[in-house]
Amino acid sequence: MSPRGVLVAALLVVGVGVTLASCVGVLVMRDAFDRLHYTAPATTIAPLAIAAAVVLEESLSAAGIKALLVALVLLVTNPVLTHATARAARVRQFGEWTVQEGEQVKGEHP
Amino acid sequence: MNEWFVAALALLAGLVPCGVVCLRGDPVNRLVGLEMAGTVDTLVLLLLAQAYDRAIYFDLALALALLSFAGGMVFARFLERWI
Numbered sequence: 001m002s003p004r005g006v007l008v009a010a011l012l013v014v015g016v017g018v019t020l021a022s023c024v025g026v027l028v029m030r031d032a033f034d035r036l037h038y039t040a041p042a043t044t045i046a047p048l049a050i051a052a053a054v055v056l057e058e059s060l061s062a063a064g065i066k067a068l069l070v071a072l073v074l075l076v077t078n079p080v081l082t083h084a085t086a087r088a089a090r091v092r093q094f095g096e097w098t099v100q101e102g103e104q105v106k107g108e109h110p
Numbered sequence: 111m112n113e114w115f116v117a118a119l120a121l122l123a124g125l126v127p128c129g130v131v132c133l134r135g136d137p138v139n140r141l142v143g144l145e146m147a148g149t150v151d152t153l154v155l156l157l158l159a160q161a162y163d164r165a166i167y168f169d170l171a172l173a174l175a176l177l178s179f180a181g182g183m184v185f186a187r188f189l190e191r192w193i
Contacts, residue, residue: 012117012157019153020124026146027127032138035131039142042149050117050153054160063160066168070156070175074149077179081145084183088190089138 008053015049018042032089036082043078047071114161121157124150141185148178 001009018041025038047070054067091097128150131143152175159167 009113012113015153016117016120019121019150023124023127023146023150026131026142032136032142035139035142039146039149042146042153046153047156050156054156057160062165063168066165066172067156067160070152070168070171073172073175073179074152077175078149081179081182081186084186084190085138085141085145088141088186091190092136092138 004056008056011049011053011056015046015053018049019046022046033086036086039078039082043074047074112161114157118154118157118161121150121154137189141182141189144185145178145182148174148182152178 022038022040022042026035029035029038051064051067051071055064058064125147128143128147132140132147134140152171155171155174156168159165159171
């Protein structure tokens with residue numbers, strides 16, 4: 001096995017291992033806020049490792065560039081999705097929060 | 111059967127915990143399970159595209175990444191406002 005093949009296999013093991021560990025973390029945590037933390041490694045480390053493995057195998061061909069693009073899309077969109085989900089969970093738990101009459105909002109001067 | 115197929119098959123096992131989360135708890139917990147399953151599916155399609163050695167198959171992973179994001183946002187909005 002060439003050194004490049006060893007590196008590709010190592011990157012694949014990292015990507016698959018991190019994703020499986022995140023799935024188990026999502027399963028065992030108690031509430032939605034704890035669960036949401038475990039979606040982060042699966043959308044940052046794992047896609048970058050797998051895309052790096054594809055680029056090592058194929059160099060920067062159409063396949064390599066598309067793999068990097070998928071990793072970039074996951075990297076950018078997942079924090080937005082996590083924020084929206086956590087906000088939905090909080091609104092369902094405590095109700096919509098609005099500024100009450102006469103309440104002072106921090107950082108805002110009348 | 112190369113190492114890419116092995117990695118894709120191993121990742122498919124990660125869908126089981128996501129499915130269990132989707133079947134239990136309140137709607138927001140189920141939504142988190144769905145988002146996680148979408149991420150795992152995207153990575154599986156990425157690995158399968160390289161396993162079959164077709165550059166055009168990477169478009170499937172890209173489409174799923176974008177559409178699972180859009181679907182998750184719609185679910186989060188609905189859970190926040192109306193359901």
